[in-house]
Amino acid sequence: MQSTITGKAYVLGDNIDTDQIIPAQYLTFNPAVPEEYQMFGKFALSSVPASQAGLPKGHVPFHTKDEFVSDYRIIVGGKNFGCGSSREHAPIALDAAGIEAVVAEFYARIFFRNAVNGGYLVPFESVNRLCDRICTGDDVKIDVENNLLHNLTTGEQWQLKPLGEVAPIIDAGGVFPYAKKVGMLKV
Amino acid sequence: MPAMTMTEKILGRHAGRDSVQPGDNIWVDADILMTHDVCGPGTIGVFHQHFGKNAKVWDREKVVIIPDHYIFTADAMANRNVDTLRKFVAEQNIKYFYDVGTPRYKGVCHIALPEEGHTRPGEVLFGTDSHTCTAGAFGEFATGIGNTDAGFVMGTGKLWVKVPPTMRFVFHGNLPPYLMAKDLILAVIGDIGCDGATYKAMEFDGDGVYALNIEERMTLCNMVIEAGGKNGVIAPDQVTLDYVNARNASGKKYDVVTTDQGATFCYERVYDVTKLEPVIAKPHSPDNRAYVSEVRGTKLDRAYIGSCTGGKMTDFRAAAGILKGRSVKIDTFVVPATSEIAAGLKSEKLNGQSLEDVFLSAGAKIGQPSCAACLGGPSDTFGRLNGPISCISTTNRNFPGRMGHKEAKVFLASPLTVAASALTGVIADPRDCLQ
Numbered sequence: 001m002q003s004t005i006t007g008k009a010y011v012l013g014d015n016i017d018t019d020q021i022i023p024a025q026y027l028t029f030n031p032a033v034p035e036e037y038q039m040f041g042k043f044a045l046s047s048v049p050a051s052q053a054g055l056p057k058g059h060v061p062f063h064t065k066d067e068f069v070s071d072y073r074i075i076v077g078g079k080n081f082g083c084g085s086s087r088e089h090a091p092i093a094l095d096a097a098g099i100e101a102v103v104a105e106f107y108a109r110i111f112f113r114n115a116v117n118g119g120y121l122v123p124f125e126s127v128n129r130l131c132d133r134i135c136t137g138d139d140v141k142i143d144v145e146n147n148l149l150h151n152l153t154t155g156e157q158w159q160l161k162p163l164g165e166v167a168p169i170i171d172a173g174g175v176f177p178y179a180k181k182v183g184m185l186k187v
Numbered sequence: 188m189p190a191m192t193m194t195e196k197i198l199g200r201h202a203g204r205d206s207v208q209p210g211d212n213i214w215v216d217a218d219i220l221m222t223h224d225v226c227g228p229g230t231i232g233v234f235h236q237h238f239g240k241n242a243k244v245w246d247r248e249k250v251v252i253i254p255d256h257y258i259f260t261a262d263a264m265a266n267r268n269v270d271t272l273r274k275f276v277a278e279q280n281i282k283y284f285y286d287v288g289t290p291r292y293k294g295v296c297h298i299a300l301p302e303e304g305h306t307r308p309g310e311v312l313f314g315t316d317s318h319t320c321t322a323g324a325f326g327e328f329a330t331g332i333g334n335t336d337a338g339f340v341m342g343t344g345k346l347w348v349k350v351p352p353t354m355r356f357v358f359h360g361n362l363p364p365y366l367m368a369k370d371l372i373l374a375v376i377g378d379i380g381c382d383g384a385t386y387k388a389m390e391f392d393g394d395g396v397y398a399l400n401i402e403e404r405m406t407l408c409n410m411v412i413e414a415g416g417k418n419g420v421i422a423p424d425q426v427t428l429d430y431v432n433a434r435n436a437s438g439k440k441y442d443v444v445t446t447d448q449g450a451t452f453c454y455e456r457v458y459d460v461t462k463l464e465p466v467i468a469k470p471h472s473p474d475n476r477a478y479v480s481e482v483r484g485t486k487l488d489r490a491y492i493g494s495c496t497g498g499k500m501t502d503f504r505a506a507a508g509i510l511k512g513r514s515v516k517i518d519t520f521v522v523p524a525t526s527e528i529a530a531g532l533k534s535e536k537l538n539g540q541s542l543e544d545v546f547l548s549a550g551a552k553i554g555q556p557s558c559a560a561c562l563g564g565p566s567d568t569f570g571r572l573n574g575p576i577s578c579i580s581t582t583n584r585n586f587p588g589r590m591g592h593k594e595a596k597v598f599l600a601s602p603l604t605v606a607a608s609a610l611t612g613v614i615a616d617p618r619d620c621l622q
Contacts, residue, residue: 015381015472017586023593024562027225028257028264030271031334032232047588080382083415084586085562086317088229088333109386109417110317114333165212165349175339175347176237184214185343187238 001122001171005101005142007073009134010062011055012048016077017084018111022093023047024085031092040089041068041096054136062097069098074140077104078131081123082111088118095120101142103149103160105129116166119174124149125161133158190447192353194388194420197328197444199350201311209352209453217249218310218327220340223296224254226315226333228271233338244279245344248437251283251305252276253296258287258557262565283436294525294556297321297409297495301401302527304436308423309444313340317412318495318583324404325431326423326443331412351417352453353388353446354379358395360461365617367505368403369497369581369601371395371458372410373466377476378456385415387453390446395460396421401430402501409496410583413473422446465617467579468599471587479604479616488576490515490609491590492602493522493554494561497581500531502602507542509606509620510549516612519551520570522559529556551609563591572597579608 026043029036045053045062054060062070075094081104082090091114094102101122102115115123124142126149134140138153147160163170172178179185188206191199199207201215222230234242244250252272257265269287276284283305285293293299297318300306308326312319315337322329332346340346356375362368376383389411396404404421411419422445423431431441465479492498492506503523523529532543532553546553552569560570561582568591572578575594582590585597600608603617610620 015586017584017589019562019584019586019589023588024225024564025566025591028262028268028565030228030232030264030268032229032236047593049587049593080385080415083381084317084584084589086315086319086331086333087226088335106382106385108382108415110331110333113336117339118333118335175335179339179343184345185339187242187342 001144003144005074005122005144007100008071009074009076009136009138009140010072011076011131011134011136013052013055013131014078015080015083016048018082018087018090019084020047021045021082021090022087027087027089031089037092038068038096040093041098044093044097055131056135060136073098073100074142075099075102076130076134077102078129079105081107083108086110088114091115091118091120103130116169117175122170127159127161130158190449192388192390192450192452193422193444193446194328194353194390194418195350197309197311198348207350209350211350212347213350214345215311215348217313217340217344217346219249219251219305219312220337221251221253221296221300221312221314221319222337223256223316224268224272225256226337227252228268229334230315230337230341231271231275233334234341237338238342242342244341247280248282250281250341251300252281253285253293253299254287255294255296256558257564259555259569260565260567265565292526295495295498295558298499298524301325302434302525304434307431307435307439307441308427309442313337313346318409320411320416320419321405321409321495323408323418323420324401325427326421328418328420330418351386351388353390354384354454355390355392355452357393357457358391358460359393359457360395360459361398362460364621365465365603366460366463367601367603368399368406370463370466371460372407373468373476373599374463376410376414376474377466379414381413381472381474382415384411387416389414389416389419391419391421397424400501401426402499406496413583465601465604467604467614468585470585470596470598473584473599479600479614482614483616485614486577487517487579487608487612487614489517489578490519490605491560491570491578491580491582492605493520493524493559494582495524496583497602498522498524498528500528502581503532503542506602506606507537507545508622509603509610509617511537511540511545511622513549513610515550515609517609519609520554520560521546521551522554522570523556525556560590562589579605579614581605
């Protein structure tokens with residue numbers, strides 16, 4: 001895992017479910033096929049209602065210059081991020097769109113597992129509710145080692161919760177490399 | 188040994204441990220891995236990527252493949268995904284594959300699994316679908332996972348699991364005729380919120396639960412994921428065992444596991460079901476609870492009766508009881524979850540008329556067994572909300588865009604409430620039209 005993650009923040013609210021992250025009609029693409037993997041980036045967050053897309057103002061497109069990859073690198077969300085279906089296409093869509101980390105108050109269980117075990121992005125939990133305190137477009141820097149989020153635009157600094165027991169899996173790059181490392185998998 | 192909940196005991200036994208505690212991270216052995224057409228191709232990709240092109244699944248009789256999501260569609264990619272499953276099944280000699288266009292085709296995986304005898308007390312079931320938790324109704328640990336986890340299980344038969352603390356929900360009393368299990372679970376989700384059980388097990392108990400038939404118990408467990416639950420579970424009784432023993436695939440042996448006296452619950456809540464009213468979840472979240480009496484008269488464009496949550500025989504019996512001899516006022520879509528249920532609609536009679544006839548005579552349209560419009564799907568999916576309309580539905584989720592159009596409004600309710608509303612074109616209380 002890199003020691004810092006830097007980029008523009010895209011801010012969403014509570015209960016961003018997997019249908020909003022990647023609508024079901026696009027699940028016909030197979031993420032195991034590289035040309036199709038990028039399609040998930042194109043349609044990432046396409047079912048978030050416009051008024052809730054890019055808070056606090058809303059109506060901020062997630063994609064600007066490139067139709068597949070977003071200019072944003074970090075998503076800031078509220079409670080229960082990634083609730084709903086078990087589709088791994090959700091963290092895949094964010095990964096394909098160029099998202100490196102999500103910072104939310106807490107996650108739905110399956111999204112969190114998928115993000116960690118698939119090694120797509122780092123799901124940080126914040127101590128404070130940050131989706132009301134960070135604005136879409138703010139430049140932010142996550143200091144992984146010290147569990148801090150710096151808002152470079154405002155100069156504010158926020159505490160993140162330690163990654164804890166999943167840190168070794170994230171460090172290894174997912175559940176397969178982790179299982180090999182701890183001797184659970186010999187292939 | 189400290190007293191444990193049944194979820195803790197099942198997980199502990201599958202990790203070869205006498206005792207586990209909530210929060211423990213353990214490697215457990217899977218009894219069944221289920222996948223379908225939406226997550227199967229990605230899972231197969233993960234499996235081949237990490238175990239090699241010529242790798243074999245850990246047990247060809249424990250990987251169950253049930254295409255059900257995007258079946259009756261002209262979408263070429265969707266059909267390609269079913270072909271991907273077929274190729275894998277042939278290459279791996281998978282024993283339990285319920286292929287489209289064959290007499291084995293079933294429909295919705297969560298109902299197909301028990302019907303075909305793949306759910307047994309005390310087992311561990313992983314599935315690449317969040318509603319895999321439905322099978323907790325058979326006294327097992329059942330939970331949804333993603334492609335990477337499923338690819339891992341496919342190759343090893345194992346997965347790491349964090350043992351969840353258990354919340355206990357006790358129901359007392361017999362359900363009045365105007366209520367169903369759907370009302371109970373919507374009431375629970377309304378009480379604890381759609382994150383109220385995040386990372387936790389939800390155990391259901393009490394005479395009110397054991398008065399329910401097996402399909403209604405499945406409805407309870409089906410929607411624990413809508414509260415964020417890791418699994419839902421009901422200890423087996425004779426009703427469970429009779430169902431399981433009549434269908435058990437290969438007659439596999441199983442152990443009945445129950446919660447120890449004195450086990451620790453992190454939360455406990457008791458309901459008197461005789462005092463509840465019909466419940467509805469308003470747009471756009473399953474925890475946006477209201478009583479039907481508070482929103483009656485709200486205008487609707489469509490009614491939908493189907494899915495793993497609300498497309499079982501009990502659901503259709505209830506709806507038919509209201510629709511018999513009457514006509515619907517709005518577009519009404521009926522989708523049996525499985526082919527067995529579709530056959531049941533033809534064979535089961537209500538006062539001499541088949542349930543299928545009851546629905547058709549009322550003006551409803553009947554689709555083929557599959558997940559259909561519950562999760563939107565390709566644009567030609569039966570019943571899909573292709574515009575910003577209002578729909579009352581027996582399904583499980585109503586987040587923006589879930590059934591198709593992202594500005595559509597979806598109200599979740601019991602089959603009784605949906606049928607009553609179909610008759611009037613507005614949200615209606617089943618107490619006003621039970622026959």
